Amino acid sequence: MSNGITTLRWGVIATGLISSWFVDDLVLSRKDAKAYHIIQAIGSSSIEKARAFAEKHLPGQNPAIYGNYDEVYADSNVDIIYIGTPHALHKKNCLDAISADKHVLCEKAFTLNAREARVVFEAAKKRGVFIMEAMWTRFYPLTRTVISLIHEQRVIGDIQRVFCDFAMDQKIASLGPESRLKDPALGAGSLLDIGIYSLTWGLLGSDSGIGAEAQTPEIAAKQTIQDGFDVATSAILLYPNGRQAIVSSSNLVNPKSNIICTIQGSNGHIDIAGFPSAPEYFTLYLKDGSSKKYEFERPGRGFYWEADAVALDIAAGRVQNQIMPWAETVRVLELLDEIRRQGGAKFPQDEVA
Amino acid sequence: MSNGITTLRWGVIATGLISSWFVDDLVLSRKDAKAYHIIQAIGSSSIEKARAFAEKHLPGQNPAIYGNYDEVYADSNVDIIYIGTPHALHKKNCLDAISADKHVLCEKAFTLNAREARVVFEAAKKRGVFIMEAMWTRFYPLTRTVISLIHEQRVIGDIQRVFCDFAMDQKIASLGPESRLKDPALGAGSLLDIGIYSLTWGLLGSDSGIGAEAQTPEIAAKQTIQDGFDVATSAILLYPNGRQAIVSSSNLVNPKSNIICTIQGSNGHIDIAGFPSAPEYFTLYLKDGSSKKYEFERPGRGFYWEADAVALDIAAGRVQNQIMPWAETVRVLELLDEIRRQGGAKFPQDEVA
Numbered sequence: 001m002s003n004g005i006t007t008l009r010w011g012v013i014a015t016g017l018i019s020s021w022f023v024d025d026l027v028l029s030r031k032d033a034k035a036y037h038i039i040q041a042i043g044s045s046s047i048e049k050a051r052a053f054a055e056k057h058l059p060g061q062n063p064a065i066y067g068n069y070d071e072v073y074a075d076s077n078v079d080i081i082y083i084g085t086p087h088a089l090h091k092k093n094c095l096d097a098i099s100a101d102k103h104v105l106c107e108k109a110f111t112l113n114a115r116e117a118r119v120v121f122e123a124a125k126k127r128g129v130f131i132m133e134a135m136w137t138r139f140y141p142l143t144r145t146v147i148s149l150i151h152e153q154r155v156i157g158d159i160q161r162v163f164c165d166f167a168m169d170q171k172i173a174s175l176g177p178e179s180r181l182k183d184p185a186l187g188a189g190s191l192l193d194i195g196i197y198s199l200t201w202g203l204l205g206s207d208s209g210i211g212a213e214a215q216t217p218e219i220a221a222k223q224t225i226q227d228g229f230d231v232a233t234s235a236i237l238l239y240p241n242g243r244q245a246i247v248s249s250s251n252l253v254n255p256k257s258n259i260i261c262t263i264q265g266s267n268g269h270i271d272i273a274g275f276p277s278a279p280e281y282f283t284l285y286l287k288d289g290s291s292k293k294y295e296f297e298r299p300g301r302g303f304y305w306e307a308d309a310v311a312l313d314i315a316a317g318r319v320q321n322q323i324m325p326w327a328e329t330v331r332v333l334e335l336l337d338e339i340r341r342q343g344g345a346k347f348p349q350d351e352v353a
Numbered sequence: 354m355s356n357g358i359t360t361l362r363w364g365v366i367a368t369g370l371i372s373s374w375f376v377d378d379l380v381l382s383r384k385d386a387k388a389y390h391i392i393q394a395i396g397s398s399s400i401e402k403a404r405a406f407a408e409k410h411l412p413g414q415n416p417a418i419y420g421n422y423d424e425v426y427a428d429s430n431v432d433i434i435y436i437g438t439p440h441a442l443h444k445k446n447c448l449d450a451i452s453a454d455k456h457v458l459c460e461k462a463f464t465l466n467a468r469e470a471r472v473v474f475e476a477a478k479k480r481g482v483f484i485m486e487a488m489w490t491r492f493y494p495l496t497r498t499v500i501s502l503i504h505e506q507r508v509i510g511d512i513q514r515v516f517c518d519f520a521m522d523q524k525i526a527s528l529g530p531e532s533r534l535k536d537p538a539l540g541a542g543s544l545l546d547i548g549i550y551s552l553t554w555g556l557l558g559s560d561s562g563i564g565a566e567a568q569t570p571e572i573a574a575k576q577t578i579q580d581g582f583d584v585a586t587s588a589i590l591l592y593p594n595g596r597q598a599i600v601s602s603s604n605l606v607n608p609k610s611n612i613i614c615t616i617q618g619s620n621g622h623i624d625i626a627g628f629p630s631a632p633e634y635f636t637l638y639l640k641d642g643s644s645k646k647y648e649f650e651r652p653g654r655g656f657y658w659e660a661d662a663v664a665l666d667i668a669a670g671r672v673q674n675q676i677m678p679w680a681e682t683v684r685v686l687e688l689l690d691e692i693r694r695q696g697g698a699k700f701p702q703d704e705v706a
Binding site: 221 | 577
């Protein structure tokens with residue numbers, strides 16, 4: 001404990017963009033922090049990269065620097081491993097961290113498919129460690145407010161349709177075949193990289209239940225496959241109660257609008273602006289013609305909300321989080337598996353040995 | 354001929370909303386008219402309704418008034434029949450008009466399914482009369498400009514995705530089961546009523562070819578079925594070249610945006626505003642940050658553009674129109690058939706006797 005609040009000591013695996021965002025956010029000074037986060041160790045493929053990362057993102061701090069991941073797992077001062085590697089490595093990274101009895105926060109997509117996720121959760125269950133998919137967007141106060149408004153307060157009445165598109169020109173053509181954005185063996189494709197956020201909004205907008213409490217939608221999906229990975233995916237989710245979610249992603253083009261998600265109900269609709277991963281504000285439009293804009297303070301990027309939740313879970317002895325429980329991660333991956341089955345994107349890891 | 358331009362004498366079948374819009378537009382005084390249109394005869398289910406329609410929409414004119422359709426077909430002063438009945442009646446109305454050797458302009462959806470359309474075109478071919486589906490939106494200067502910009506001038510580069518949604522709260526719950534919007538035997542459902550426009554934009558935006566020159570997209574579709582008809586339909590079209598069109602309709606909710614169609618390419622995108630059936634303007638956004646708004650004069654609603662084209666075709670002795678040829682009507686209905694096959698909406702007329 002530090003200053004009377006829960007303290008969590010993180011070992012960060014991989015020093016790419018997402019890790020830098022995560023670390024930057026965790027060391028921000030925040031007035032409403034629910035936990036105190038220490039970046040205890042940095043592990044990269046080389047000690048030089050780890051050191052450069054620490055110097056840039058943790059100036060004046062003194063994390064342990066490792067030129068591999070195993071030493072991070074073995075560091076007895078590390079409570080939890082943050083995994084910021086490409087999707088395809090998550091399964092191994094998670095299993096290795098779990099074997100070392102570390103708690104784990106693993107970036108999305110948690111694994112390449114549902115089968116891999118089940119293996120990881122089984123291992124975590126056996127060891128009794130906390131583990132969660134780092135679906136940070138679900139922890140945004142904005143997201144919690146939208147969910148409360150539509151499902152608890154039912155301000156837009158009966159929900160009818162949800163639209164979410166995540167488009168981002170990732171300059172695919174300029175990348176080499178070894179890029180995580182192009183190599184299917186690294187989980188390449190728009191769906192797992194950004195489409196997972198569109199799907200998340202489709203699910204959260206359509207259904208108050210998650211994990212075991214979620215309804216199961218029918219799915220119709222198509223993917224544009226180039227060089228073995230999807231550059232665009234679109235999927236329609238049809239719920240037993242008739243609600244539809246139309247979710248899409250593209251890594252060839254930029255967003256068509258600042259409004260990235262719309263949730264339509266019988267009494268109005270909600271437009272969410274920003275990135276599907278990092279929404280900035282939303283506007284509620286009611287049928288009576290009134291509207292209200294909801295704005296939220298967000299220093300940095302907003303990774304600390306999930307990190308705080310993880311810290312509180314671990315302090316309370318929980319092994320999973322109620323906003324992103326294991327069953328929800330598996331369910332989302334099952335839906336992604338089905339979208340890929342219909343759409344045609346395959347990973348070599350889908351083949352069971 | 355009148356004032357040196359082609360004249361066409363119309364017999365109007367049915368006196369509902371769409372017929373009133375059509376007639377209002379045809380008798381507008383226009384400075385750029387390519388043809389002169391005379392509403393020669395009005396046919397309704399009762400002579401009172403026909404007379405009331407004529408008094409309201411054709412004041413000071415003197416159309417022949419009939420309390421049935423057959424007398425309109427038989428009127429030797431009528432050149433062409435405009436069919437504004439519910440979809441389910443189109444096949445019979447078309448065949449009756451063709452039997453009387455009249456040319457025909459038949460509202461969309463042309464028939465309930467592709468099979469019915471083939472029967473109608475076969476009959477028209479035998480009699481040598483002109484016939485066309487009244488897909489008026491395709492004749493808008495706005496529409497022709499969009500097509501030219503994206504497919505001929507290629508201003509937005511390689512087209513990647515097209516989105517079009519037509520949503521209109523038609524107060525379904527307040528209607529009786531006999532309404533054309535609720536009775537499957539009358540072709541009820543959002544797809545044939547308004548979704549056909551979303552599909553049209555998906556097709557026009559994705560592909561420069563129509564009819565026999567069109568590429569065939571794969572389709573994935575879902576429909577929300579209530580009381581035997583669809584209240585919401587969503588479909589994904591995937592083209593052989595990877596382009597995707599995401600088209601949707603709902604008669605439960607209103608539009609989520611004034612932008613009803615977006616066409617995204619590698620060099621920018623086009624946002625079309627208004628109704629998918631009657632677009633008002635569009636804006637071209639290029640990757641270099643520049644944008645240009647395209648505005649169009651449109652007195653009335655814009656039904657005269659298709660009517661002028663029909664008049665010129667007939668004057669030239671053509672039996673079909675190159676913007677909406679028979680093969681295109683059949684193709685669109687085949688796509689609608691496939692969307693319904695996947696989505697579950699059925700019409701009693703789908704069953705072949």
